Amino acid sequence: xxxxxxxxxxxxxxxxxxxxxxxxxxxxxxxxxxxxxxxxxxxxxxxxxxxxxxxxxxxxxxxxxxxxxxxxxxxxxxxxxxxxxxxxxxxxxxxxxxxxxxxxxxxxxxxxxxxxxxxxxxxxxxxxxxxxxxxxxxxxxxxxxxxxxxxxxxxxxxxxxxxxxxxxxxxxxxxxxxxxxxxxxxxxxxxxxxxxxxxxxxxxxxxxxxxxxxxxxxxxxxxxxxxxxxxxxxxxxxxxxxxxxxxxxxxxxxxxxxxxxxxxxxxxxxxxxxxxxxxxxxxxxxxxxxxxxxxxxxxxxxxxxxxxxxxxxxxxxxxxxxxxxxxxxxxxxxxxxxxxxxxxxxxxxxxxxxxxxxxxxxxxxxxxxxxxxxxxxxxxxxxxxxxxxxxxxxxxxxxxxxxxxxxxxxxxxxxxxxxxxxxxxxxxxxxx
Amino acid sequence: xxxxxxxxxxxxxxxxxxxxxxxxxxxxxxxxxxxxxxxxxxxxxxxxxxxxxxxxxxxxxxxxxxxxxxxxxxxxxxxxxxxxxxxxxxxxxxxxxxxxxxxxxxxxxxxxxxxxxxxxxxxxxxxxxxxxxxxxxxxxxxxxxxxxxxxxxxxxxxxxxxx
Numbered sequence: 001x002x003x004x005x006x007x008x009x010x011x012x013x014x015x016x017x018x019x020x021x022x023x024x025x026x027x028x029x030x031x032x033x034x035x036x037x038x039x040x041x042x043x044x045x046x047x048x049x050x051x052x053x054x055x056x057x058x059x060x061x062x063x064x065x066x067x068x069x070x071x072x073x074x075x076x077x078x079x080x081x082x083x084x085x086x087x088x089x090x091x092x093x094x095x096x097x098x099x100x101x102x103x104x105x106x107x108x109x110x111x112x113x114x115x116x117x118x119x120x121x122x123x124x125x126x127x128x129x130x131x132x133x134x135x136x137x138x139x140x141x142x143x144x145x146x147x148x149x150x151x152x153x154x155x156x157x158x159x160x161x162x163x164x165x166x167x168x169x170x171x172x173x174x175x176x177x178x179x180x181x182x183x184x185x186x187x188x189x190x191x192x193x194x195x196x197x198x199x200x201x202x203x204x205x206x207x208x209x210x211x212x213x214x215x216x217x218x219x220x221x222x223x224x225x226x227x228x229x230x231x232x233x234x235x236x237x238x239x240x241x242x243x244x245x246x247x248x249x250x251x252x253x254x255x256x257x258x259x260x261x262x263x264x265x266x267x268x269x270x271x272x273x274x275x276x277x278x279x280x281x282x283x284x285x286x287x288x289x290x291x292x293x294x295x296x297x298x299x300x301x302x303x304x305x306x307x308x309x310x311x312x313x314x315x316x317x318x319x320x321x322x323x324x325x326x327x328x329x330x331x332x333x334x335x336x337x338x339x340x341x342x343x344x345x346x347x348x349x350x351x352x353x354x355x356x357x358x359x360x361x362x363x364x365x366x367x368x369x370x371x372x373x374x375x376x377x378x379x380x381x382x383x384x385x386x387x388x389x390x391x392x393x394x395x396x397x398x399x400x401x402x403x404x405x406x407x408x409x410x411x412x413x414x415x416x417x418x419x420x421x422x423x424x425x426x427x428x429x430x431x432x
Numbered sequence: 433x434x435x436x437x438x439x440x441x442x443x444x445x446x447x448x449x450x451x452x453x454x455x456x457x458x459x460x461x462x463x464x465x466x467x468x469x470x471x472x473x474x475x476x477x478x479x480x481x482x483x484x485x486x487x488x489x490x491x492x493x494x495x496x497x498x499x500x501x502x503x504x505x506x507x508x509x510x511x512x513x514x515x516x517x518x519x520x521x522x523x524x525x526x527x528x529x530x531x532x533x534x535x536x537x538x539x540x541x542x543x544x545x546x547x548x549x550x551x552x553x554x555x556x557x558x559x560x561x562x563x564x565x566x567x568x569x570x571x572x573x574x575x576x577x578x579x580x581x582x583x584x585x586x587x588x589x590x591x592x593x594x595x
Binding site: 128165183318 | 459462469497505506508523529562565567573576
């Protein structure tokens, strides 16, 4: 393979890289010009052929998603840019918004054109206030330059882009929760089908795409689907922004081809573990992925397939590293607490189950665990998200995948580090 | 929460142009709810019962629907907060990089526990879930601003600099 050159983050260290003049100086909006001369179907076809898969977490084919938008419908179509980045361990979309907002916006215009949409939204996480300010300027620049508005660049295509701020709710990263939230309601995910492409925002056909996914589009249009497919893994090609955090020397966002080894990410790009401590466990794809033991982590490629084989997932590509000093029971409690806080409360197994997990794990950490607690932890995780089979698209016992997102990691902590759980509990027995 | 308890003065948006601009961005009125709540909270510091009534009138829905949003989203407050909301991220990457020490630091320095406000209303301390800045852990959001990679010393300087 040729040496990889960053695609999405090539210019992020340059002065004024967030401005329109800079973006244009490095070829920005050339792809848009090209797209405006194409038929929308041809754009969809090119993106389908590139095999671009969503960078938000689910990894669904972007072109296929667009293809579900009905062509014969008179209803308005909507594109929503999912900038509600909130998966623990993930901080790449924020970087893209800060440094190359026009790249993302160009992708939005391309996607909107492809699905025949005239109003698009950026649903930005409420806490990202600075990024919200950056994007307001980005839009002002774009309107000024006729990249948005009426008759874009002399074509007959019109597009308005609206920034919508969230208000603090992890579940709004789930696309139907996000749509509910945009409609001015609590972000309770919807039962699918109907999928948003048929019935989304205000019952109209809607596509929700992640920031990084959209940022890939100008490059696919400029260089072609074949070029994109030549990067990284066959079944999920392209560049990918890997976030590495936790106990590493050099945490950050690293753009690499899909399929880079996790070992290389942790020990080369992120500089390894401070004070040469031993690696203990890793979340490979955000906190919703099952953790890997050190042994598993040192032998895995960061792509969709290899991680599924290891019974985890690539998810949002947010790698959280835990060294030998991190207590697995406390880490498990930390994650369970996150999910209990963020459970939207709609489905009983998740609302009650996450609260129970926190209560039990707190009790164990406080030295009041009981021998049955291990079995009980399995039972509760099983009750929240029992049928974990992404290949069949089955989402256990709850309306949205949040149930799996908590059951999976918690279960993996208990399974892989049962000794640590038992040692907390046996201390209790010894005292008794 | 709502109007029943004590009659409150009707809440009026200080800048009606901003309200009009918000409505002009959406195809329907209800979609403006979160944006109006943000605007009202920026003006008042929190979401009072009269704010809820005013927004419900504007977006043409029952106040309970607006209240539903207020209670659901963690960024809306139904009580006045301190001038500076110190929000310490406590999720895993921040936790393993010293977030607890930052919380303890504020607790020791100002005698407030998470969820509490200092008597002079200068600071409110909160523990929050992942702020999406794990690469620069530990991170603290004070009002709108992120402060990343904080040490106790830098945190101290920061707190001292806030009026």
